Amino acid sequence: xxxxxxxxxxxxxxxxxxxxxxxxxxxxxxxxxxxxxxxxxxxxxxxxxxxxxxxxxxxxxxxxxxxxxxxxxxxxxxxxxxxxxxxxxxxxxxxxxxxxxxxxxxxxxxxxxxxxxxxxxxxxxxxxxxxxxxxxxxxxxxxxxxxxxxxxxxxxxxxxxxxxxxxxxxxxxxxxxxxxxxxxxxxxxxxxxxxxxxxxxxxxxxxxxxxxxxxxxxxxxxxxxxxxxxxxxxxxxxxxxxxxxxxxxxxxxxxxxxxxxxxxxxxxxxxxxxxxxxxxxxxxxxxxxxxxxxxxxxxxxxxxxxxxxxxxxxxxxxxxxxxxxxxxxxxxxxxxxxxxxxxxxxxxxxxxxxxxxxxxxxxxxxxxxxxxxxxxxxxxxxxxxxxxxxxxxxxxxxxxxxxxxxxxxxxxxxxxxxxxxxxxxxxxxxxxxxxxxxxxxxxxxxxxxxxxxxxxxxxxxxxxxxxxxxxxxxxxxxxxxxxxxxxxxxxxxxxxxxxxxxxxxxxxxxxxxxxxxxxxxxxxxxxxxxxxxxxxxxxxxxxxxxxxxxxxxxxxxxxxxxxxxxxxxxxxxxxxxxxxxxxxxxxxxxxxxxxxxxxxxxxxxxxxxxxxxxxxxxxxxxxxxxxxxxxxxxxxxxxxxxxxxxxxxxxxxxxxxxxxxx
Amino acid sequence: xxxxxxxxxxxxxxxxxxxxxxxxxxxxxxxxxxxxxxxxxxxxxxxxxxxxxxxxxxxxxxxxxxxxxxxxxxxxxxxxxxxxxxxxxxxxxxxxxxxxxxxxxxxxxxxxxxxxxxxxxxxxxxxxxxxxxxxxxxxxxxxxxxxx
Numbered sequence: 086x087x088x089x090x091x092x093x094x095x096x097x098x099x100x101x102x103x104x105x106x107x108x109x110x111x112x113x114x115x116x117x118x119x120x121x122x123x124x125x126x127x128x129x130x131x132x133x134x135x136x137x138x139x140x141x142x143x144x145x146x147x148x149x150x151x152x153x154x155x156x157x158x159x160x161x162x163x164x165x166x167x168x169x170x171x172x173x174x175x176x177x178x179x180x181x182x183x184x185x186x187x188x189x190x191x192x193x194x195x196x197x198x199x200x201x202x203x204x205x206x207x208x209x210x211x212x213x214x215x216x217x218x219x220x221x222x223x224x225x226x227x228x229x230x231x232x233x234x235x236x237x238x239x240x241x242x243x244x245x246x247x248x249x250x251x252x253x254x255x256x257x258x259x260x261x262x263x264x265x266x267x268x269x270x271x272x273x274x275x276x277x278x279x280x281x282x283x284x285x286x287x288x289x290x291x292x293x294x295x296x297x298x299x300x301x302x303x304x305x306x307x308x309x310x311x312x313x314x315x316x317x318x319x320x321x322x323x324x325x326x327x328x329x330x331x332x333x334x335x336x337x338x339x340x341x342x343x344x345x346x347x348x349x350x351x352x353x354x355x356x357x358x359x360x361x362x363x364x365x366x367x368x369x370x371x372x373x374x375x376x377x378x379x380x381x382x383x384x385x386x387x388x389x390x391x392x393x394x395x396x397x398x399x400x401x402x403x404x405x406x407x408x409x410x411x412x413x414x415x416x417x418x419x420x421x422x423x424x425x426x427x428x429x430x431x432x433x434x435x436x437x438x439x440x441x442x443x444x445x446x447x448x449x450x451x452x453x454x455x456x457x458x459x460x461x462x463x464x465x466x467x468x469x470x471x472x473x474x475x476x477x478x479x480x481x482x483x484x485x486x487x488x489x490x491x492x493x494x495x496x497x498x499x500x501x502x503x504x505x506x507x508x509x510x511x512x513x514x515x516x517x518x519x520x521x522x523x524x525x526x527x528x529x530x531x532x533x534x535x536x537x538x539x540x541x542x543x544x545x546x547x548x549x550x551x552x553x554x555x556x557x558x559x560x561x562x563x564x565x566x567x568x569x570x571x572x573x574x575x576x577x578x579x580x581x582x583x584x585x586x587x588x589x590x591x592x593x594x595x596x597x598x599x600x601x602x603x604x605x606x607x608x609x610x611x612x613x614x615x616x617x618x619x620x621x622x623x624x625x626x627x628x629x630x631x632x633x634x635x636x637x638x639x640x641x642x643x644x645x646x647x648x649x650x651x652x653x654x655x656x657x658x659x660x661x662x663x664x665x666x667x668x669x670x671x672x673x674x675x676x677x678x679x680x681x682x683x684x685x686x687x688x689x690x691x692x693x694x695x696x697x698x699x700x701x702x703x704x705x706x707x708x709x710x711x712x713x714x715x716x717x718x719x720x721x722x723x724x725x726x727x728x729x730x731x732x733x734x735x736x737x738x739x740x741x742x743x744x745x746x747x
Numbered sequence: 748x749x750x751x752x753x754x755x756x757x758x759x760x761x762x763x764x765x766x767x768x769x770x771x772x773x774x775x776x777x778x779x780x781x782x783x784x785x786x787x788x789x790x791x792x793x794x795x796x797x798x799x800x801x802x803x804x805x806x807x808x809x810x811x812x813x814x815x816x817x818x819x820x821x822x823x824x825x826x827x828x829x830x831x832x833x834x835x836x837x838x839x840x841x842x843x844x845x846x847x848x849x850x851x852x853x854x855x856x857x858x859x860x861x862x863x864x865x866x867x868x869x870x871x872x873x874x875x876x877x878x879x880x881x882x883x884x885x886x887x888x889x890x891x892x893x894x895x
Contacts, residue, residue, distance in 0.1 A: 319837075429756060441761055445768045452772050457780075469801055470776070477775040482768065606836050608816045624885035658840075667840040686817070686837035695817050695839050 090155055091141025095182075098134035098189075099222040099523035102125050105215030113280075121204050124211030125196035131218060132193035139173075139186045142231050146173050152238030152501070155179060155231040161244035161663050163634040168724025171254040172245045177379065177395075180258060184223050184375070187259075187266045191295075192218065193388035195270065201285055209277035210270075217269055220402045228395045244663035245636065253313030257306060260422035261333060264303025265371040268340060270295040270540040272368030272410070279413045282420035284361070289351040292364065294722055296347055303316050307333050308711030319669035319684040321699045323707055326475045332374035338447035339367040341442045349436050354424035354499060356433070357680070359440070361421065362414060369407040374404050377454070398632045426460070428500040435501075442486035449478040460686035487541055488593065489550020494581050495555065509555055513547035530601065538596035545589030548583040550554045584714045591710030594678075597703035604700070610693040618700035621645045622654065622679060622745040635661045637670070640694060644674060651676075656696075678705045696721035781851065785881045787828040796856045802830060803849040803881065811844065823848060825881070832862050839867040 104261045105127035112120025119359040142155070145171045151157040159176040162171055168175075173182040199207045274292050310333065313324045323328065334358045343363040350360045379395030427433040455472045461467055491513060518637070521540035524531050531539075554560075556578055557571035603618055611626035623640040637659040644651040656672030672683035679702045686695030782797045784792065807829050810822035817836055832850050838861055842848065842865065852862030887889040 147845060319840075426753065429753070437757065438760075441764050445764045448765075449768050449772050454777075456776065467801075468780045469783065470780055473779040474775045478771045479766070481771060606817045669840055684837060687813075689813055695837055 086650050087141045087144050088150065088232050088234070089331040091138040091145075092230070094134040094137040094141070095222065095226060095232070098131050098185075099219060099226060100136065100137065101131050102215045102219035103220055103639065104129065106212050106219055106609065107215075109215075110212035110280075113205040113208040113212075116205075118501060120205060121208035121653060124208050125199075126197040128189075128211050131215075131422075132189040135186050135189040136231075139182055142182060143170065143173050146170065150238075151240065151242050151243065152234050152293070153231075154233045157239050157242045158168075159237055159243070159245050161242040163244075163663075164245060164250070165633050167252070167255065168245060168250045171389065172249070172251075172534070174258050175245050175249040175254050178225070178229045180262075181221065181225050181229050182231055183258065184262055184266060185218060185225065186219065187262045188214070188218055188269060191266060191270050195273075199291075204290065205281060206274075206277055206288065209280050214269065217273075217406070220405070223261075224395075224398050224402065229396050233432065243664075244661065245282050247387045247635070247659065247661040247664060247666050247668045248317060249316055249562045250634075250661075251313065253267075253317065257313055258300050259283075259306075260286060260309055261306030264299050264301075264306050265333075265336060265374060267295065267302055267480075268336060268343075268364075268368045268371050271343060271364040273347050274525070276410055276413060277362035278361055278421070279295060279410075279417040282417055284350075284357050284421055287352070289347065289360075292360070293344075293347040293351050296340065296344050296364075296367075297718050299724055300344050301338050301715050301722075302335070302709055303333070304460075304718070305715050307337060308715075312708050316671055316673055317668075319671045319697075321604070321671070321682050321684065321697070321701070323565045323595075323704070326453075326472045326498070329378055331450050332377045332741070335447055335450055335454070336367050336370035336374060338443050339370050342443035342447075343367050343437045345439050345443075349433050350424070353427065353433055354426060355421060357419050357421045357424050361372035363440070363444075364412060364488050365407075365410045365609075366444075368459075369403075372403050372406060376400060386497075393413070406470045407657025422708075425499075425595045427498070430496070431501045432493065432496045435489070435496050437484065438489060439493065442482055445493075446479055446482040449482065450475065453478065468527075484541070487545060487588070489583055490545055490588070491551065494552045494578075507581070510548060510551055513544060513551045516547045517541070517544035525582045531740065535596060535600035538600065539593060542593035542596060543591065546659075548588045549586035549589070552585075553578070553582050575724055577721045577724040580717045580724065582717070583600030583720060584717030587713030587715075587717055589711045590709075590713055591712070594703050594708075596709060597599065598701050598707065601702045602699055604698065606695070606697045607687060608693040608695050613698070615642075615698055617681070617698055619646060620651075620700070621680075622675075622683070624696065627688070631658070632659070632738075634663065635659045638685075641671070641697070642672065642683060654681065654683050656685045658685050675705060677701050678709075680704050767886075772773065783849070783881075785825040786823055786830045787825055789830060789849065790828050796854045799853050801849050801851050801861070802860060803847065804842050806846055806848055808844045812891055823850065830860050832860050833863075834862045834865055836850075836863075836865075837858065840863055841867040 105124060108127075109121050110122035112118070112123065145153045145156050146149075147162055147166070147167070149156065149158075149160060149162045155176060155178050159179075160172050164172070172179075174180040192211065195207070195214065197211060199210070202210075212675040271292050274288060274295075278288055307330075310330070311323050314325070315321065343360065346356050346360045346363055349356045376396075376399045380399050453474050457468050457470055491510055492503075492506055495509060496503075517540045520543045522535045524539045525533060525536035528535075553571065553574070554575055557567045559567045564571070605615060605617060607615065609615060609624040611624055614620075614621050614623045622644055625643060627638045627640050630639050632636050636655040639657040641657050642654045642656070644654050651674070654672040654674045656668045659668045659670055660666070661668065669684055674681045679700070682701055683701040684697040686697060690693050762889070764881065781801050783801045784794075785804050789800065794800060802823055804823040804825045807822035807824040810820075810824075810829075810831075812820045814820060818829060818833070819835070819838065821832050822831050824830075832852070834852075846867060849866045850860075850862035851864045851866075852860060854860050864881060
């Protein structure tokens, strides 16, 4: 019964979304406050209805109601409860429902907290949100309905893909979608600005925090996905330049650019047209990502099922929204008045440079991702564009960008003093140079590339610290005053420093792992010892073990460092009986910031087993850096300046909602 | 600087970036793409040794031979021709006889094929797409090969 209720709620939500997309828009044209006022209740009701639908699907999963086709295909009564819950979005239909739920949440937030927005802007924004919701609800109802019943109901389900039976599924998709869909707010504001033909102070003050929040979630979602792939797939890699990964990375790149151009727009009311265009492009990348992952044009662990009608449907949505918004942009962008002037050497100039680098890098990633698809559909040739392509194109674009990052926050608005800034960054540069020499001459096996990469990472970290130190007046005033000034710095300054340092931390992890890791692939018999990076692993043999819905063979390794026992590392080969599918559970031991990674292969006749063992120095920094970036975003969100309108208590609570990652 | 000059300098800069990125992209596409072949196409194409390709097909029944330590040899077939692949390392979890695989590697001067990575399908309903499509083109697609 609740399943039908969920289905019904979804249909109602679709009808309501149509109302929301038309009535406020018409009201804004006619200047009717009553018609414009339809937007908020429609958005809030839509949120309630979609929540009901989502809850109905969760209930079906928890009760293991196999009369629902979606539950039957993706669940099993013996599956642990946590995976019954997360399995709701571990499939195509459920994940699309999560997508629209998050869209509805964002729409609801605009309705709730947008009371101080100009009424026409609010009405137009909610209308655009309504359009997006209507399109995706129609997609779900017509091609991907999660509420389809099976008659007769099967007794047992087919279980969830074992790779997805992991806590990562609880975190990665919701975070990623919060990021993807969060950019719909920037998009809706951009389209609303084009419809009205103007952007005002309220516009920029709104777009900036919403972009920041979405960016933060997307950063977390990508990092979480990367760590999940790292430990779950057993290949020891943290990034594969897989088209699906690129699909999430593209909106991150353009979103990062948007974040920076929105600063210029908010502070200096310059770059208006460009910011609007970036907002459109960023959400277009989100839509493209949804299309690539959900349409089945790519095969990957993310493409749950392939059905050509879905691909065509999402492609239609994609063309409609991207084409429509870009056409609107071409038609109306000239109506937006250009803003303040600035000298190329200035904070604005630095942010423009950032945008050029990021959008160009995004373009190369886009080409690398789409080129094989386009080529195959035109000529039938099947090529693959892998990591070497991206290292060769993305790398050279990122290095200069990273090198100029520390200059940005130190340059003055309007007209900066490059020589002065360079002088102030002298200590940071000296520190980074020292690190380069240290790594090159004192770490065994470090190449020049590794040394320079490490130096670049420290340059970012030192640059961020320099920014904080200079802004609190270290060197000019006494330590007591400097400390007081430090505590009184605007939070957005801390946010910037934290995010930029986080970038350096991630880079450090990437450089250390890719250039300094060691690995062994070999066969071991029980009692034999493997030496790696100063650690010894003694293989103790396989032990069988039975889990709730799988059986596994656990390979136990005793870890010692120069005779000192450090406990066991356990890696296993699992077999999920329902799906008849084996998986490898890597054994990972974190030592300091580095990790020892053990992956089991096939057993061979004489009692031995193939193992792949990696020593991954500083690998955890890759994800810790992403957490620092998220934290930077969160700290920035708490900045007084970004609180919308008058800093009343209620508004403050609203803005404080996204908590720091740690 | 006037507004016009500023705009020109920004547009000039952007064009410079775009040109650099385009050049890089074309260069990288020329260097770093690898083509997909089924065994009979790969043999017909007379590939030069050392050219990286992706070789896909089905793992031939009874062809998996374990060598010393981590070495393993198996044949990839499209039911017309087959190519023996040498690989050292851990085979994917779903690597089985008569299942689709894609291997990355190159022909050696002596005509053997050495792979540095082997990909199998992700779960029981998925076969590497290129393999599935190529088998369909050759009329060798059997539903049970894909489903199991």
